[in-house]
Amino acid sequence: MTNTINETLPTPAALARRVASWMTDLACARQDRFAIALSGGSTPRLLYQTLAAEPYLDRFPWQRVHWFWGDERFVAHSDPDSNYRMTAEAMLSLVPVLHAQIHPIPTVGITAEEAADTYQSELRAFYGADFLNPTHNLFDIVLLGLGEDGHTASLFPGSPVLEERNRWTAATDKGGQTRITLTYPALESCANAAFLVSGTSKREILARVRKGDENLPAARFQPMGDLHFFTDSDAAGCAG
Ligand code: 6PG
Numbered sequence: 001m002t003n004t005i006n007e008t009l010p011t012p013a014a015l016a017r018r019v020a021s022w023m024t025d026l027a028c029a030r031q032d033r034f035a036i037a038l039s040g041g042s043t044p045r046l047l048y049q050t051l052a053a054e055p056y057l058d059r060f061p062w063q064r065v066h067w068f069w070g071d072e073r074f075v076a077h078s079d080p081d082s083n084y085r086m087t088a089e090a091m092l093s094l095v096p097v098l099h100a101q102i103h104p105i106p107t108v109g110i111t112a113e114e115a116a117d118t119y120q121s122e123l124r125a126f127y128g129a130d131f132l133n134p135t136h137n138l139f140d141i142v143l144l145g146l147g148e149d150g151h152t153a154s155l156f157p158g159s160p161v162l163e164e165r166n167r168w169t170a171a172t173d174k175g176g177q178t179r180i181t182l183t184y185p186a187l188e189s190c191a192n193a194a195f196l197v198s199g200t201s202k203r204e205i206l207a208r209v210r211k212g213d214e215n216l217p218a219a220r221f222q223p224m225g226d227l228h229f230f231t232d233s234d235a236a237g238c239a240g
Contacts, residue, residue: 040083048091071154072105074178112171138189150216154181
């Protein structure tokens with residue numbers, strides 16, 4: 001049974017500071033390497049910018065953290081739609097991390113299926129096994145967004161990828177755009193998962209996810225560890 005923790009902050013900036021602080025505390029509490037899966041979308045950009053600035057720039061244990069992505073559009077890393085590009089611009093190009101700590105989803109010179117296979121191999125090599133063990137999580141933190149249709153990562157309503165329980169990654173199409181996504185079993189293999197949800201446009205879908213509407217991919221996500229909902233008061237529909 002997933003342990004769910006809800007926190008509502010008054011503004012998007014307060015939300016970004018709270019999540020930056022939460023991530024920093026979790027990473028500092030561990031002595032060895034720490035793995036984070038990042039989300040794309042507009043909400044986390046402010047979080048990434050916040051982490052890359054003081055006081056987090058100095059406090060966060062950048063040398064021990066490995067960065068992965070929960071999903072990616074199948075475009076060049078220089079493309080404005082690239083989640084890697086957004087994260088690099090907002091955070092990773094501004095902080096003391098080595099190339100070997102950054103694990104972008106490959107998108108160039110291969111097919112989408114090959115990209116999914118390559119990323120699955122990279123995740124398995126990092127994890128040290130080809131099968132997920134419930135006593136050993138792939139990620140320490142998985143950050144997730146929530147789309148207005150209830151999607152998270154690139155797990156969209158009605159997609160066959162929602163039924164995938166063996167593969168860790170998959171290629172998927174949404175509105176004519178190819179994406180690579182981690183599957184439920186890979187995303188769920190984490191000590192902490194956090195949805196970051198901001199803005200009135202998310203209020204209705206957030207309420208449905210919290211009620212556990214099984215038609216929504218975000219509501220079907222059941223991490224091994226704790227599930228946090230970090231929301232601003234516009235999304236939560238109440239004063240923060
Ligand atoms: C992406 C992610 C997607 C995103 C949500 C929320 O767009 O890269 O696939 O899951 O996190 O759509 O996006 P916003 O934060 O922009 O609302």
